[in-house]
Amino acid sequence: MWFGAAATTLLLTLLVAWAVLGYYRRELASAQDALQRYEDAIPVVQAFHASDAVICGGRICTNADPAGQQAGDRQQYRQARPRP
Numbered sequence: 001m002w003f004g005a006a007a008t009t010l011l012l013t014l015l016v017a018w019a020v021l022g023y024y025r026r027e028l029a030s031a032q033d034a035l036q037r038y039e040d041a042i043p044v045v046q047a048f049h050a051s052d053a054v055i056c057g058g059r060i061c062t063n064a065d066p067a068g069q070q071a072g073d074r075q076q077y078r079q080a081r082p083r084p
Helices: 002-050
Strands: 053-056 059-062
């Protein structure tokens, strides 16, 4: 009788520990995904901050540099001037 109660208690303890571990593993994976998204956004934010650009009407407006570097398959994009 005592052996059965001890085995049942151990089994329930292991089951709860397994469930808690699974929960924390999912939470950790979610936090790592969010951190990766933030780290991927850092270069974009740094480039926006370094450029003479503002948000206007839900879009980005820049003060384009005529002598700036060009990009795109048809060279249609031009580098913005640096912030003063």
